[in-house]
Amino acid sequence: MMVGILCLLLLLLIASAQSENITVSELKKVVKLERELLHNLRIYAHELENRLRHINGAITEYGEHIQQLDGHPDLYMSNPLFAFRIITHMRQHWPAWQLYMTQPPGSDQLEMQQRLISLLPTRDAHKQAAQSLQSLFKFYNFAPANFLLENNKHLRLSSLDCYHMGRELYEQQKYHEAVDWLAAAAANYSPTTLHDKLLGVSLGRIHEMQLKVFKKLNMRVEALGVLSRALELQPENKLLLSQLYQLEQQEPVHPLPASAAPPSELQKQCRGNNKQNSYLVCELNDALTPFLQLAPLRLEEAWDEPYVIIYKNGIYEREIGHMKDAFEHCPPSARLRTIAGVKGCTISDRYSVITTLLTDRIVDMTGLNLHRNQMFLFEYGPREPFQLQDLHQSIDVNVESIEATAILFLNDMALGGAITIAHQEMAVFPRRGDALILQNEEDFQYTVCPNVVGNRLVLIKFLMANE
Incomplete structure (x- = not known):
């Protein structure tokens, strides 16, 4: 249990x-x-x-x-x-x-x-969870075999988890999707503890579920292979012998084809399949302000139109810790109601010495003026993709008056979480401490790809052109 x-x-x-x-x-x-x-x-x-x-x-x-x-x-x-x-x-x-x-x-x-x-989650909750997990794996083209317990420390899926996932997809009549999960379960089955053997699933049961799936898909050759492996475990099993005889007597039929829908442009971008443009530069920026002349920052161009750049180490570790603490202790009056799945907090530029330094540094990075004397902290967990423009509108920001958006990343994402531009071959995967500067143009839609594990915490500052 x-x-x-x-x-x-x-x-x-x-x-x-x-x-x-x-x-x-x-x-x-x-x-x-x-x-x-x-x-x-x-x-x-x-x-x-x-x-x-x-x-x-x-x-x-x-x-x-x-x-x-x-x-x-x-x-x-x-x-x-x-x-x-x-x-x-x-x-x-x-x-x-x-x-x-x-x-x-x-x-x-x-x-x-x-x-x-009696308080356990319902059958519908389990069904919904499986659908969501399959949707995420399909979005990123993840293979179940790559997310077994011994292979990945972030998304811990054991062979028995793969079995339960395959069984759930079978019950939802998603037979092609169930094939890979059950194959991963069978190939990596190795119960190592007493409670695995006592409360888990035997290899024979995994083979039985594989056989059901292959029969539904008219995959006769694969079904015969599974039956052979199952009989090696239970050579005297009369039910398995009977099924083997029936399959051998059946006339071959064409397997049911799997749908071959190509990945969307957004999926390709979020997976990081884009080639880096060779003409984009990586250099030290020491030209805009006296501060940068004393402490130049490494600038990497990510895209040219609209102009997107990344400053490596744009925010320091002590500052990251300070901003995390500010978010955790955000007073109720400063909390923001934004789009679903996102928590926000508004903070004054003069909240502390560190926020003052960060504000000045962002101005130095961009050469632009501040839009408002405030900054925003946002935390978003694993969820569907969303557009930054939707986030701006939810906090009543006049996008038309914004020249650029500065996003400072306060933690890392193990998987996922890229920033893309719709219909452009651009995707950036910011790391902890990076500062991403996005040029605001109405014709371009910046999209945040789904996180796979963990929550992303960012600091956002809006800027406008010098008059």
């Missing part, structure tokens, strides 16, 4: 990458339930340990009596006192032990487990 809960939790947590229906508050409830189940199981284990301790103590005590008897049989066997004690022990103790052995251990925990099980 615990393995099933963990698999479901993993799917639910990753599912937020594409679904706005599974909210953070709902996920918190699921995680809280997981903690309660784990706590209840821990108490149950303690009850079992206490019971084993009592039993082992009795075994030691009674064993010592037998050893004394074996060492001096004449002394004990001819002693009426010993005869009375052993018979009393037999008549009184062992019936009590029989009653003790028949009482279920941890009865309170069993009752609690039953109540907690």
Whole structure:
């Protein structure tokens, strides 16, 4: 049961990458339930340990009596006192032990487990989580085999997770999608712990699910291969032998083709399939202000029209920590209601010495004036792509008066999270500490690609042209 809960939790947590229906508050409830189940199981284990301790103590005590008897049989066997004690022990103790052995251990925990099980996420939640996960993998063209537990520390999917994903897709009649998940589950199946073997899925069951999928797709050759592997595990299984005979007698038919929809332009961009233009420059900027002459910043051109540049180390580690702390302690009056899945906070340029320094540095980077005497902190988690213009409108920013947008990145994204321009072969993958300067033009739409894991935290500042 615990393995099933963990698999479901993993799917639910990753599912937020594409679904706005599974909210953070709902996920918190699921995680809280997981903690309660784990706590209840821990108490149950303690009850079992206490019971084993009592039993082992009795075994030691009674064993010592037998050893004394074996060492001096004449002394004990001819002693009426010993005869009375052993018979009393037999008549009184062992019936009590029989009653003790028949009482279920941890009865309170069993009752609690039953109540907690009634609170497990619904079948619809599991279905929705699988759909969202599949959508994310399809968007980035991820292969399930590349996200097994031993291969990737960020998106931890075990072979049993892949099995549950494939089974869910099968029930949704998405047979072609289920093939890759089940193949990854079978190829990497290796239960290593006792609870994996006790509560997990056997390799034979994975093969059975593969066989069902191949039959639905009329993939006769693949089905025969799976049956052969399954029979190696269970050579006397009459059901498998019968299915093998039926498949061998069937006439070959054409497999059902998979839909071959090409990836969209946005998908190509977010995957980072674009070639870097050779004419874009990478240099030290020391020309705009006296500050840059003393401390030049590394400038990398990402696109020329509209003009997009990246300043490496545009914000320093001490400043990043300060801005993160400001976001965590954002007062209710400064919190922003923006587009779904995004949390915001507005901060004055003069909030602190560090925000003043950052404001001046952004002006130095761009040579532009400030639009307002405020900056914005935004955090967005895994979700569908969204456009920066939508974010601007949600905070009542007059885009027409904006010449450029400066985005300072306060953390890294392990996977995903690129910034692209619609209908242009441009995608940038900013790192922690980078400052991205975007030229604002109405004809160009800047898009934020989905995160795969983690939340992105950014600092945004709007600027306008010098008059």
